[in-house]
Amino acid sequence: MSTIPEKDLPPGRHRVLREHLMREINGETPPEPVRRIWRRPAFVAPVVAAALSVAVVIGASVTRDAASDGPPRPHSGASERPERRSSQSPAHLLERVAVAAAKLPTGVEGDEFVYTKTDNYHWKMDPEKTVGDCDRTLEGHAWGVRERWESVDGQHVGLSREHKTGGGVVERPIAKQLPGKHSINFYEQALELPTDTEGMHRWLYGLDPGEKPSGKRSADEAAFVKASGLLTGSLLPPKTAAAFYRAVAKIPGLIVLEGARDAAGRTGVAVAMDGVSAIGFGQGGEPRSELIFDQKTLAYMGQSTVNLSAPENRCQPLEAGDLVGSVAILERAVVDKKGERP
Template identity: 80%
Template sequence: MSTIPEKDLPPGRHRVLREHLMREITNETSDTSETDKANETPSPVRPPFWRRPAFVAPVAAAALSVAVVVGASVTRDAASDGPPSPHSAPSDRPERRSSESAARLLERVAVAAGKLPSGVEGDEFVYTKSDHYHWKMDPDKTVSDCPRTLEGHAYGVQERWESVDGQHVGLSREHRSGGGVVERPIAEQLPGKNTVNFYEQAEELPTDTDGMHRWLYGLDPGEKASGKRPADVAAFKKAGALLTGNLLPTKTAAALYRAVSKIPGLIVLEGARDAAGRTGVAVAMDGVAAIGFGQGESRSELIFDEKTLDYLGESTVNLAAPKDRCDALAAGDLVGSVAILERTVVDRKGEQP
């Protein structure tokens, strides 16, 4: 295996580390002064534990570009003086509104998807390598006078081998960010009613725009969408889950992109980020938390490579400014993200491209 050089921390992390170091230096200086006066030995201060796992994206197949990425997570010791503050400066948050419409972008994505190679056999396996990040809460811990700890958690890289026809036992291999590998079997799958559980089920989805639009909204033939916001949000989330969780036949993918373009309330953003630190152009919906937590002050994004238009993954971004010092997420911080590093078809489970 080749050695991958480390990259810089993601935007804002240097500032967090620097601020924490200055606090520790200040505390140490203060403790030393008091000790000199009292001729006593100060109690040691246990620093917080910092993790900096490296996420490696291999050479991608036709569906994805090459990326070498580094993620970072930060935890805060319960005895320290406050919650972590992984805020990035406004200049570090690259998301900006694009003048391109969602319909125009998704049409370009649909055309690009239609050109990808196809041809999959039932006894093969869909191989997916992905990177996951979630901002989590632990209500059982307190930090100073704050009601709970909040920390960025890099779940590590996951590899999955899923049966094309759902009739063969697959494999999940998790590369934990703290070290170690955990393997679990993926059971044989039955077709889902409202979800797609394997590739051959995806082949049964509509390949025309109107049919796919009805599927996203759960409509019968001839039935029209209600036009209500909850139905639009549910359709957008369903599209994101389908894209993030499955390899799609080319015609199905093209129909999906064109159907998504008909969902009201979409915007296009440049510089959207995924769990792997990559940036791309995103089709997004405000007030939606598809990954992680969120109560209306968040935005979910479907992210594409700006040049190849390959699907990179899905992110949920916090939109609200911190209410107080216990509110650890700034506007623009990731709440959760799944980055698709590689997705292709292989002959056997455990086989890597």
């Protein structure tokens, strides 16, 4: 009987052949292999406004034997994420952004609607799914393209239209809104925010007039997360936006990154903070949150949270550079009625 030298076989293949041979000798029937689906993050080109009938799928499936050692690693985005530290200071960049924001048009009416189209991506925990002896898995999910029509004065019922990644559209009403105590729930409430830098800085830190920040890192991180939520969730009046960007520039610990990428695959320049997860992630690791702006127009593009650290063990699926979550603002404008696009 001829034999095939082990050196000509792929790694581990000779072991599989020996096991198969022993099953033949013992008359055993080999078990059907169990396979699991694992989604990995991948980046796509920007969504074209006219192609809203089908949402963009930002994920690809790969398979791996469940009997393998540990969960399969998702695709690492480290080589695909072109971020690089910029020599530009956060204060300089945000001043340029503030000047651009102050020039935006005004004249919004209370019975109009703020239209926002977003593309969303995130990792989520699924305790019901395990791989090997790992307690839980994390999987990448595209939330898909969403359109929202939110009442300018909060007193009109709005509309949410979600374009599912698998096809189909889900529409839900957006209820009338009351002013939030610690959040901005509609455009006219944003008109009540400070339009001076110091006042906006106090608002970000939750300080009373005359009170100074504690100087603690945790307070700076909380202010940055609050800024991320306001900027992503609300359209700001021009004067308010200008004060906002100048106030954010006063938060210690910021860096500027060139080539930051959002959920829609677009790249821009970002103001970022290491150690902060504006988009939640509970699997350990070292996060970094980024506020991304268009390189040319300086318009706000959205936010991303990136994992910075290598996995500590085989049960942690994210590599350094992988995208944890992202919200891409594809379009934002004021329209006359809900359901109407700019």
